[in-house]
Amino acid sequence: MHTRTDPAWWRNAVIYQVYVRSFADANGDGVGDLEGVRSRLTYLADLGADAIWFTPWYPSPMADGGYDVADYRDIEPRFGSLEQAERLITEARDLGLRTIVDIVPNHLSSVHPWFEEALADGPGSPARERFWFRPGRGKNGDEMPTHWVSSFSGDTWTRTVNPDGSPGEWYLHLFTPQQPDLNWSNTQVRAEHEDVLRFWFDRGVAGVRIDSAAMPVKDPLLPEVPARPGPGEHPFIDRDELHDIYRGWRAVADSYDDERILVGELWLDDARRFARYLRPDEMHTAFNFDFMTRPWEAKELRASIETTLAAHEPVHAPATWVLSNHDVTRPVTRYGRSDSSFAFAAKRFGTPSDPKLGHRRARAAALLTAALPGSLYIYQGDELGLPEVEDIPLDKLQDPMHFRSGGVDPGRDGCRVPLPWTTANTGAGEGAHAEPWLPPPAIWPGLSVEAQQHDPQSMLALYREMLRLRRSETDLENDQLSWLAASSGVIAFRRGTQFACVVNLGAEATPLPDQARLLLASGPLDGDQVPPDTAVWLHLPMVKIEE
Template sequence: MLRDAEPVDDRWWRDAVVYQVYPRSWASSGTDGVGDLPGILARLPYLAALGVDALWLSPFYVSPQHDAGYDVSDHRDVDPQFGTVADVERLVEAAHALGLRVVADVIPNHVSTDHPWFRAALADGPGAPSRERFVVRPGRGADGEEPPNNWRSEFGGPAWSRLTEPDGTPGPWYLHQFDSTQADVAWEHPEVVADFEQTLRFWLDRGLDGFRVDAAHCIVKAPGLPDQPPPQPPGADPEPTHLTPFKDQEGCHDVYREWRRLVDGYDPPRLLCAEAWVTPLERAMRYVRPDEMHQAFNLDFLDAGWDAGRLRRAVAETVRAADAVGASPTWALANHDTVRLASRLGLPDGTPNPNGKGLGPDQPAPDPVLGLRRARAAMLLMLALPGSAYLYQGEELGLPEATTLPDEVRRDPTFARTGGRVVGRDGCRVPMPWARDAPSLGFGAGASTWLPQPPEFAALAVDQQDGVAGSTLELVRAALAERRARGLGRAGLRLTEGHPDDVVALALSGTDGPELLVLTNAGTAPVDLPPGARVVLASGPLDGGSVPPDTTVWVLS
């Protein structure tokens, strides 16, 4: 037994299914083709009927939108294109009335270069105290014309840009791990610490049930800012993340211990969930020690692809590592930074992992039929696992990546910073299709959307799947209902033996009912079901008494 069944308590997140809403692309209340908070509020009954427990909102704060709102210029106000603070309060109240909790993003690593702090740092000139809130250093070389070190931006190019002084002369350099419009703040500065704590309280006092913490492992930098090591050669095992001097440094944990004390002061309990792209797994689990965060996304599972061995290892190792620190596992297959699951799993064998980079028209084309079949099977596997699961908007419809977006509509800064060599993440952020024959597929009253919806979205719209037996939407609804009824989020778990290597086989002893066997066939040949097995759910048609390739089944034996 990898895991014993867990009793139910008030820590709702330990078995919750959380649905990620990307506000720009969920639903619009107007004609501008951009999603907003009133649009989200109007569609809350859909989430309640789907059967999720909570929604996670990507940023809605004031921002120039150079990186889809992750470049925040005011953390305690709402960008007018999305609504108002009062709209957030109405949304939270309506969600709570439907039994849904609401979690929002918080972005502690950086602020927009439009933020008042950064504008003051520019205007105040050399040596100003306002610059101490940021990671600002003199350049190398005789005239400081070279960046302070060799750090590279996650979005391409150097991680440093040079300031221009008020008199027009070149100044020192500021750090931006992401886009040049996102200046890293200095977490050793007490005003940074105090301001973010004020932000957390501001939104918790308005009813939010917690936060997903963006780039949680990036906020503290190694003393002296040493050069980063050279990249690993292709195919090599990744080095431990903390060897990169701007990731997974010890000081991160000091910050989150203080945040934990802050959220623990609220009743009912509030959530902290870390986005921490950290290896090895044991170091990622340090973010969910008893006095730190409650959850951290499981990235090994997300990146396992359609490989039974990798999936089995990810499940077993994650459960063991989470149990070692008293946390619950947190599963996800996609988010706003990854290629959509139904396309990613349909790529030709051997295609490099496209997550974070996107898929464009010049790259290998996914097989849409194969990809959707595997995506349905992967979701059914994930939704059986104990712990918490996160769904990205549109996964329940089987939406594919938009791979043919014209260059002129792309918004992801990665596209610009790499000169188009990396198409970026826009393809997974295209607005939701709600109604096949409505303007903008029911997204809003306008005829177009901020990113164009591909033609294949029409057949996958909500109104084309709602109530249709065998649709992906109805499969996910059924899985969520069975998960809740059988207490699978708190279930005991063991890996079962005697199956082919390309099968993932799990037995779950829920808090209610008999043991459930989950079989995922990631191979090329059918796999026999146990004699007398009674099928509860299947991701696709079964072949008599066997499970076809690219299919997951839940059975009672």
């Protein structure tokens, strides 16, 4: 297994995602902060993480949870200071934990100095060329330049007002109006982002996660979205010009002695187009969302694994495996539903879920993903088996996805509720005096780290043992996977010479392979039978490999 000092650490690293304002609150104001993270670094190291990915920690009005960045070279005051971030990066590295920060190239905050300058300078100014300002269509310019639909629902253009009070140009925002899109045809935009990379790499950051990585470049003609866009034909997704940008970023990363990595957030259905971003002179890895969105069915998950590994093999890049993140319904809830797949458009209030079924499947899914070749991402709280919080009072919801859907979509706040650390508090952290920024449910104390710490049957205990074995099993060092013969509803594969994983997603129990020695199980076995919704890690001698 790659060690924490290995330059190839990222190829099969365990990376823990920290959503700062919900992780740990050190000063008791109800919002998580960097000092709270520092106080829990030992917890993350003991869990078995190799790196920490921080969602944006920069100054922000929080119109979109920090993804509306006002200053890339500082820290949001509610989270702490730049000095505290530098200390955190150093102390984490001393514990063997590398730091990955989030970069958002598609847009900035509407209070960023660049956008304020663009509004002040008016039409035709160089400041406006950094963004997508356009006159409106129609007789009086009252119509939006395009009818593109926002990722958050609704329109993608907002009209400005001229200094004399008359209606002005429109500006593009693929997300909220508080997130104006940048124009990557502008050389200043490109130079600024490369300099931001250097700023954080110089402070010891080991990598960057690139938000909405397939979206920054737009077709300058601003055509409407075709009914069936061909490869590279979408006006604002997966444009071919992106690759030159990321080659520039890779050159910046490669200029450092210690390896700095680029991780892309790429929501692309075309596996071949996806793999192009992972060529040796572009990104190191990219998130594999296909697996996360599939239902809890053996055929579906196996197909996703096969497609993912096949796409990565030609470019010699490692796959990534993830069950959730700060945008997605938590697996304990998702896997307890009759439709256990995930799609943003399908999120609705009142969708029922069986918590016991979901918990059992989430434990099995953890073992499945951790046994696959490549790197593993863990979203904070999944190691505690936290469910999606679906009864947040409506007046407490903050996510723009909820409001821009007209209140139909519950939004993403349900997976962002502050973590429970002890059985005695409300979820914000020791010494909390203010209510957490999102209210925790009544079940939180029973799911806290303190409640699970010494329970050998807890989700936390499962994750700790799983990650310990993942690090110690030499068979998990390579990128190879061989399928084993298995009945319908069962996923079974071998890694190396003796490690094997069997996951029963069917309705009936399945027997353990002959001569198998059990290493770890996600739930109780029935003699030599693996019950439904259970996964096992095994040592077994060589057996017939599926043709």
